[in-house]
Amino acid sequence: MKEFKIASWNVNSIRARLPIILDWLKINNFDVVLFQEIKTEEQNFPFQDLESLGYNVVLSGQKSYNGVAIISKYIISDVKTKLPTREKDDQARYIEAWINLDDRGIRVASIYAPNGNPIESEKYDYKLSWMKSFYDYAKLLSEYEENIILGGDYNICPNLIDVANEEMISKDAIYNQEARKIFKKIKNLNFFDAFRTLNTRDPGFTYWDYGSAFRNDLGVRIDHFLATPQIVDKCNKVWVDKDVRNKPKPSDHAPICMSIKI
DNA sequence: ATGGTGGCTGTGCCA
Numbered sequence: 001m002k003e004f005k006i007a008s009w010n011v012n013s014i015r016a017r018l019p020i021i022l023d024w025l026k027i028n029n030f031d032v033v034l035f036q037e038i039k040t041e042e043q044n045f046p047f048q049d050l051e052s053l054g055y056n057v058v059l060s061g062q063k064s065y066n067g068v069a070i071i072s073k074y075i076i077s078d079v080k081t082k083l084p085t086r087e088k089d090d091q092a093r094y095i096e097a098w099i100n101l102d103d104r105g106i107r108v109a110s111i112y113a114p115n116g117n118p119i120e121s122e123k124y125d126y127k128l129s130w131m132k133s134f135y136d137y138a139k140l141l142s143e144y145e146e147n148i149i150l151g152g153d154y155n156i157c158p159n160l161i162d163v164a165n166e167e168m169i170s171k172d173a174i175y176n177q178e179a180r181k182i183f184k185k186i187k188n189l190n191f192f193d194a195f196r197t198l199n200t201r202d203p204g205f206t207y208w209d210y211g212s213a214f215r216n217d218l219g220v221r222i223d224h225f226l227a228t229p230q231i232v233d234k235c236n237k238v239w240v241d242k243d244v245r246n247k248p249k250p251s252d253h254a255p256i257c258m259s260i261k262i
Numbered sequence: 263a264t265g266g267t268g269g270c271t272g273t274g275c276c277a
Contacts, residue, residue, distance in 0.1 A: 039269070064271065209267080211265085
């Protein structure tokens with residue numbers, strides 16, 4: 001039995017956020033972190049800074065947009081840098097790895113789902129198409145009955161409890177019915193929304209727009225851990241680290257964090 | 263908050 005701590009954070013450029021990220025890692029000492037929107041290719045990724053803190057690093061990079069990474073204090077194997085149900089997509093929105101915990105392991109994925117705004121554009125069609133591919137793959141994964149954590153920026157606000165006020169999202173692709181329906185279907189495959197399972201009242205916002213939104217707590221919960229029951233049974237806490245959203249030059253997202261006794 | 267911010271890139275696009 002040991003404590004395993006994992007976080008997921010949309011950093012909105014890993015290079016612009018590097019000082020904040022390094023300080024945060026030193027203080028919090030997570031075993032695994034899933035990053036989204038690293039906004040860089042492999043050649044400019046700050047490997048050394050992260051490796052010097054004791055992390056193994058894998059990533060699927062892209063210039064300017066998107067890009068996802070996984071860092072782990074444990075050995076990483078079985079890496080997939082694309083959704084197997086969507087091999088041809090050239091946007092870097094998915095990376096998966098097996099985290100080797102002595103005699104056991106956890107399959108983790110860092111996902112960055114498309115934002116999809118505005119509705120009734122090809123970007124929204126792309127979002128739905130991507131989410132359907134993700135659903136198809138989640139269905140395959142669900143058959144293995146493993147320890148699985150699918151974490152990241154889903155760009156989906158599941159319910160009205162997950163937003164400060166309804167007006168903020170009424171015409172937004174993050175709250176559009178079709179996208180939310182797919183999110184629900186993934187949960188019906190036996191993936192639990194870990195934050196909402198353990199926190200029934202706390203809104204758990206993970207994103208606040210730049211400007212005055214954080215000051216006024218006009219947030220929305222769009223970053224999620226979807227986890228198999230094997231994980232949720234061992235999970236004792238899921239929380240959002242709001243402090244780091246209040247630093248100078250922050251990301252517009254705060255990390256979602258989870259602690260498991262495994 | 264269909265941009266008043268912010269990060270890249272390259273003089274606009276994306277969130």
